[in-house]
Each structure stands twice: as structure tokens, then as C-alpha cells.
Amino acid sequence: MTFQRKHILGLEELTAEEITLVLDTAESMKEVSERDVKKVPALRGVTVCNLFYEPSTRTRSSFEIAEKRLSADVLNFTLSHSSVTKGETLLDTARNLEAMGAGVIVIRHPMSGAPWLLAKELDSSIINAGDGSHEHPSQALLDLFTIREIKGRIKGLKVVIVGDILHSRVARSNIWGLVKLGAEVRVVGPPTLIPKYIENAKVRTFYNLDDAIEGADVIIMLRIQMERQESAYFPSLREYSRFYGLTREKLKRASEDVTVMHPGPINRGIELSSDIADDAGSVILAQVSNGIAVRMAMFYLVASAGRNV
């Protein structure tokens, strides 16, 4: 099959075949990253703009390295969170970047749906680098890639996603991707942070971490945002950690070769006890390097489908 999409906005709209093609292409891209000269000319002459409305050095750096390894010209445009509501509109900003020749716009935005607005109104290819509480396709694809690399498959795996499902774009993208590729997905967290309608996405919901972890092959820990405590979603981080933090003891219920993943950065002692964080370290680093390969694959596929890039 060939990739027909001009944009990669989310995993909800990708088919299992398309997701698999991204992962396969990322395998080839990973080889490029292992060379001495980590650069190929595929996107020579293409200008890629990283339009970030949230300060995310990690994600932005990963995209930037991926762009540079494909020989694209890179334009970084980082705006403060407050500029979303003040000053120039998103569309005006993006149109300016397009006028500067950006063929691909990578957008990170605190509001759900922002990349869809650009995809509808602009000619450039749009890659979603995280929108509000909605999707974070590159993170989910690199998680899928890493799981496939470690486990050799995704189909049939029991994957547990732990934490703030309500506000998590990583959770949503992972749920859609994992379910499409045949994994059995469970979500667990405090009831205030588990939207009851999420079951519509064919996942099972739990409020008790021990029950959810039973027999798990993969556990994806979500980062907990401190400000949720202030808006009465749970009483305190201490209490959150007590019920939903992963400890060696709790992990005993999981499958013997369970893989613990975290999109980073970790709140040590809150989502993960320190010793588990250390153990999970190697997987987390693999996620980081796989992230570059996956993003290279996204660029290659989008550029190949977008005619005017």
C-alpha cells in the first residue's frame, strides 16, 4: 500500500494498515540514525516549520532532529501559551509561515482540534505534535514502535494505561492505535480522571490499579499534571501516588516480562517509584531514539502524499 494522506493529525483516523506502514518505514529510518553520517537527502529543499504554542523542548527537539536527518530546512516558531488568546490568530500566524515557504507545518497547541483548523484552511501538510487533550500521534506511534520492537507484536498484548485519561492526548492516541492493532487495552485512574464515555473506544476501565495490572504485558504511565489537584480532581499528590503510583509490589501482578513505559518527563516517586523509574530507564531512552525514527517516517510519508510539498 502507499500512504495517501497529506496530513498526520491523529491515530483515530488512520487505519491499521497505515499505522503499520508508518512503523515499517520507521524501521528503515532507524537504520539511518545508526549511521556515522545520520543524514539522507530525501527532504532536501523542503521547509518544515515547527509551530509550538507550548514549551516542549523534548518533542520539538525530536521533530527537529528528524527533519534535519532528512535534510529539510527547519524553521522553529515557538510562541508563548498566552499568545493563543492574545495577538495574532493561529490562522494568520500559520499563513505567514506558509508564505515563507513552509511545506510542512508541525503544530503543538494547547487546544484540541487546532491542527484540524490548519489542515482545513492551509495548503501545507500538517503534522500534529499534540493538540490539547486530544491526540499526540507521534508519541503514540513511537510507543507502538517500541512495544513492537520489544515484544515482537502488538496483537493480543494486554496494555494498561494509568493516570489522567480525561486530559491525556497520549492516552487517546495510544488507545486508538493499540486497539486498531489488536491489543487489549485497559485504562485505570481515579474516577474523576476517567471519562465514562471512553469505553466507547473499546477499552475496559478500572479504578483499582491492582485489578487493572493483572497479567499486563505493557504498562504505560501517564504524567500527572500538578494543577489537577487544584481543580478538585483528587485530594493530593500523596494520595494519588498511594493509589495510582506504580511500585515494585504492585508490579508483581503483571506479566513476568512486563514493560513499563512513560512519555517523560517522570515525576519520580509519584507515578513511578524510584527503583521502577530506574528499571524503566532503558525503555524510556529507547522511546526517545525511536521517536526520531518514527517522526522521520511521518515526514517521509506525508511529503510523499502531499503534492505541493
Added chain:
Amino acid sequence: MSILIKGGRIIDPSQGIDETGNILIEDGVVKSYPKTTKKFEKDPDVTVINAKGKVVSPGFVDIHVHLREPGFEHKETIRSGCESAAAGGFTSIVCMPNTNPVNDNASVTEYILLKARTEGIVNVFPIGAITKGEMGETLAQIGEMYEAGCVGVSDDGMPVMNAKVMRHAMEYVQAFDIPVISHAEDKDLSGAGVMNEGVVSTELGLAGIPCASEDVMVSRDITVAELTGARLHICHVSTAGSVRLIRAAKKRGVKVTAEVTPHHFILTDEAVGQYDTNAKMNPPLRGDKDREAILVGLKDGTLDAIATDHAPHSEDEKKVEFDLAPFGIVGLETALPLSLKLVQDGVLTINQMISKLTDAPSGILNLNKGTLKIGAAADVAVWDPEKEITVDRERFHSKAKNSPFHGWKLHGSVLYTIVNGEVVYSA
């Protein structure tokens, strides 16, 4: 100058009329229902409108419109809003007070009415604010606004969260026999919500407004209305819970009325699709069960009137992130064909539908409109219930184009709108 509307199907629920006949309009009022028309047709001073095969009804009455003037003239003006109304068959519209400045005192009311007299082509009735600046704290100049011409009070869009303030408002308005009109929403429960809380909001990662946020407030307002004996009108009902609460309240004799918008009886939250800001309004489009309950409520009379909540916004304001887009859609020019769907789907008879657009809303606010009684002001709509149309926002008379129905194929087209005996719109 006289107008003869000849050979149409005259439907006037206020008189229980549904018959083919003629209407003669003279000096701005309904003069007679002549049996023969020959002598008028020969009279050069009589304009003849051939309405054969068309419906002739009282002009429609919309008790929930945002005209945006003063303050937001880039969205709509009294002039453009009236033109939009006329194009939709509306001859009387009631405008909400959330202008800038807020219509919370008689001078703003007078300004609106002056503008309406000089620039408006349909009858305009203002609603005053319940509280100063719609801030929910102290009562607005309700008595003076009533004297100046306000027909009801509402803090539409900014619900009065303080129950005691609401109680005082409901007590106070009884001196003037006007209703309190409630946009029923618990702002705390709604939080940062931008659409209905449900499967779609969960998938789109958008903060949801639960149905409970409406139900809680409808319940409170009914309770306070019961306490005070005030007339309460519930705006734009969107939930099954509201329908149930209002039905029960009516049954026990609470003086409560309710309206529903065409978008709430036609659409569900699926219409948000891929973040379509033209499907963002408050209350939000709800789920299937709510829509079904609303249809039942329309049928059994729990929901008295159809009102559009015409809420114009400029295109630039809507072409932004979903979270940032303002709530609201235009409705005046799509109300008739959308309401006719209720007739096509067997929810209402055509007479019931017309009633909910004419005498029923007029009665809620004592407007004395929505009738073709002899001697009444000649506010008439002549329309074709069969004609297929394609909704085209570029052809709206409103300044705003924010409609989720753009491109829809519907049946029902307004041919003539007559206000006080003057043709103000013809197709």
C-alpha cells in the same frame, strides 16, 4: 394602498383557521377575508399577491434573537437582523440584552427601539437584563425598562447563579406582569465546557458541558418560580431532563413556558464533526436521547414555542480554535424549512408548527402578535412548504454566515413577508 392575498391556504392557529381563501389588507391591518376578489383585482390601488398553492400564515414571531446592536455591529445590526428576520418570514423579533452596553436601563431600551423604528423593517421587542450588566448581583432597572418597552427580563448567556437574586427578580417582575426568561445553566458544572459532554467530546478531547448543568438550573428556576408565583420562561431547552422537569412543573400548575431551537430538534453533537465551530452553541447540541425527548416535548406541548436563538458572529471570530470560538449560530433564515421537517417527519401538524412560531411565542410575552384576526396589524408570511431549497449562507441577509446548515437541501421557502401592511421581503 391595499394588498390582496388571493387563493392561499390560510392557516391561523390563533383563530383556528385552516382554509383556502383571500385576505385583504388595508391601512396596515387585516381588513377582511373577501369571498370574491374580482373588484379588488381591477382596482389599481390594490396589489394582488397570488398565493394559490401557498400557505398564508401570521408572520412568525421569534422570541429569542441577538441583534448585537449596540456594541457588536460587526456581527449584526438592528437593520441587518431585521432584514434577516424578514427573509425568514418573521415579522416580530425579541432581542436579548447582552449588547454593549447591556440593555439594563431604559436609555439602552429606548436606543434599541429608536433604531428599530428608523432602520428596522420588522417589529422589534427588547428584553431587559435581570441584573445590572448581567453580572448576577443587583437588579437592573426593570420597571423603567418595562415602561420603555421591554417585554421580559433575562440575563441570557450569563445565568443568574445566585438563587436569592433570582428570587428577588421573580418577585419584582410581578409588578409589571412580565416573565423572567431563563438561560438555565449552572456555570460551575459547565466549567470550561465547549460542547455536550459525551462520546463525541471525549473523542475530540474537548471539555464537556453535561446535561446536568442545564437540568440543575431548570430545576432551581422552577422551584423558585413556584416559591414566588412568577411567570418563568425557559430558553432553548436542550436536554431530556429539562423536558421532564418542565412537563412535571406544568402539570402541577407552575407558570412555566419553554422554547426550543431548530438546531436542538434537528442536530446532535455528532454535528461538531472535526471541530466545526458552526456547531458550537450554548446550550450545546446534545445526544440522540435528548433530541428524541425534545420531539416528544414539542408534540405533547411541553415545549410551547420554537425560537431560533439567532446568534450572529463574524466569520473571523468563528475561524479559530474550537475553544476560542464564540457560542452561537444564526437561525432566522433557516427556521421555517427546519421547522417544516417536524411536519414532514410527523412530529407536528402544520397547524401546530405554525402555532409554535406565531401565537404561542407571542402569548408567552403578551406581544399581541402572531394573528390574522380582522383588525390586527397585518403581519403576514406567504410561503411555499414544498419548494426545495439549498441553504446558501452567502445569500443570507444577516451579516453573519455562521450556520451549520449551509448546503443542506430542505423544503420550505418564504415568498412574501408583510409587516404592518407593507411588503418588507419578497423572494
Added chain:
Amino acid sequence: MAENVLMDSETIDRTIVRITSEILEKNKGAKELVVIGIRTRGVHIAERIVNRIEKLEGIRPPMGTLDITLYRDDLRRKTEWPKVERTEIPFSVEEKEVILVDDVVYTGRTTRAALEEIMDFGRPSSIQLAAMVDRGHRELPIQPDYVGIKVNTLSSEEVRVHLKETDGNDGVIVLQG
């Protein structure tokens, strides 16, 4: 579509033998050789050459595969981009005699892409090109060092190298367009 057979299975075998001998002759044995095949069919021809070298010399030179997709100069014009496969060169090319193997040499653009890619892996002593068919119509100043068969073709014709590994049988055919 008319079909003209240029080489049959036996001819291909003999050609591999001859090309291998030429390679060994020119490079004075196999000591500094590495062989890199261009995906897809170049890889299988390279494999046969490596096998032959092993048989003759008793040493098996390192073998790599090259996917030149990311180095193509026509990506910007194509409406559909090819799927990227893995390049695998699990050895150093520094100071090596690189034998680059392809099935057909035509415009020379694939070879150019392959040269650029190999150079990104290091600085070989030399890169030599072996091809089963040279069908002419070069658009770049590139010439193969070892050729199975040189044939004059029309641009409208198509030259196909069939190999057991990918096509079930060996043979070179020309299809008239």
C-alpha cells in the same frame, strides 16, 4: 506486448562467472573487496557474485544491501513515493574496493543515488559498478565497470531481469512498449 529474450538461465550463470572473474582480476583477489547490492534485484545478483568469489578464493567478502529511495533525485516529481526499505551495510567501507551491483544500468540516476549513499557511510578506495544489463540512454556521466550484456534499446522499451529469488526463473527480456 512483444517479448524478446536477451539472456536465458544458462547465459546468466555464465555471465556471473565471467563478471566475478573480471572483478577478481582487476582487484587482484578478494582481500579488500566488499559487495553492495542495490535493492531489489541487485541484491540477489550481488549474492551470486559473493558466492562465486567464495568458491574461487575461499574467502567471503562482506555483503551489504542498499535502498536508495531516500537519495533519489526524482522524489519531488513523483506522485507516489516508493516504500522505504532498510539499507544494511554492517561493515566499514573505509579504504575498501566497493563493488556496487545493480540489475540494469539505464539513465545512471540510480547509480548516482547509490554512490552518494555509499559515500555517507565512509570513504572507500574505489567504487566499481557491475550490472547485468547496460541498456544505454545515460543521462549522467556514469559507466559500468562490469557488464553482462550491452544492448541498444528504445526508451519506450522495458528491460526486465528475472531472477529465481524474486521471479521464479532466470532470464533477461525486452518488452516492446
